[in-house]
Amino acid sequence: MKLGISSHALRLSGGIERYAMDLVDGFTALGIQPVFFAKRFDDTLPACRLVQKEQINVRWLPARYRDAWFAARLPKRQRAAGVDLLIGCNRIASADIAICGGTHIGFMRATHKQETSKDRMQIKLERAHYQHARLIVAHSRAMQTELIDDYGVAPGKIRVIYPPAAAERFSPINDERRAALRQQLGWPSDRIIFAFPSSSHERKGLPALAHFFESTDLPVTLAVVGRPLPRTWRNVQYLGYHADIEQIYQAADFTVLASTYEPFGLVGIESVLCGTPVLLADGIGSTEVLDDAAQINFGAQDAEGLARAVASAVQRVRQGTARLRQPASHISYATDTRTHAQALLDAWREAA
């Protein structure tokens, strides 16, 4: 069988790029070399050597037309490469398995965005994506609901399969190494650090978090990794895009997301796998798979709820009960990439 994966890019960026890379990892472990269709490749990544690269260049086009152009060119390239099972991580109209790690209608509703012609183009392409695929893999139950209610997808076509995380990257370290890492990052031992990995600050709740952190008297710091910050705040530190993000999780006391729309939130499981519990706003997809020891929840729009959640996190750290010594036991599914790749193939066999 010749397996294809389509995605925006094979490079480090946000969640869906991470997911596509984890698919490469998982299929490689199963002895399958995927053909990878993308607009861009970062050739310094080891993943690029594990795939047959098929680039579809869209750079010459204005941004708004790129996705549709990519989707239109893809079928010919699929046939030429002899692909007989295509997994679509981006919106295309020729995938056999469509991955749903977010819907545009759900995103627009949750973030109260005014619809423009660009959004309508995205939604049209997205409908074609879901319609063409024989199987849709939703990254959370919330996505399953959006697919049925907002896109009219037949429930029988959808399977919820949670996304994986690379275990060799995301794992706990011992206390000594952790203390050294914290020192390296300039984090005093009496400071309680909340990591905030984000490539989309507005959607992931930076305004509410920054407002709380700048005005609290608790000895807490919000450590932002990913996109640069628009300004500075008291108790908020920016660490840049950190290639070895696992070190941030390993060294931090908690990881926090106050997202208004978060289909899954890989950040949640990556942090827990590193032994670091999470503060997650209600409704974030990964809250479905974590137990109470691993997470503290609050309402994304509830300032007092956030304050209570941070206070209870601080209390756990002070009591020495925060860290998770057996990370996998707090997550309801097997997170390794190989199991995920196999689950996709099994679901495909059932659907075909």
Ligand SMILES: Nc1nc2c(ncn2[C@@H]2O[C@H](COP(=O)(O)OP(=O)(O)O[C@H]3O[C@H](CO)[C@@H](O)[C@H](O)[C@@H]3O)[C@@H](O)[C@H]2O)c(=O)[nH]1
């Ligand atoms: N190396 C590195 N990685 C980073 C950094 N900042 C963020 N990331 C990575 O970017 C990813 C963020 O993933 P998510 O938490 O899942 O959020 P997203 O970018 O909004 O992803 C979207 O697609 C996911 C997959 O379906 C969904 O899980 C998610 O909810 C959302 O829709 C994680 O893998 C995280 O490690 C950084 O500074 N450095």
Ligand SMILES: O=P(O)(O)OC[C@H]1O[C@](O)(CO)[C@@H](O)[C@@H]1O
């Ligand atoms: O807040 P961000 O990172 O721009 O993400 C928004 C994106 O999320 C999606 O709703 C799906 O994940 C896209 O349609 C939308 O462009």
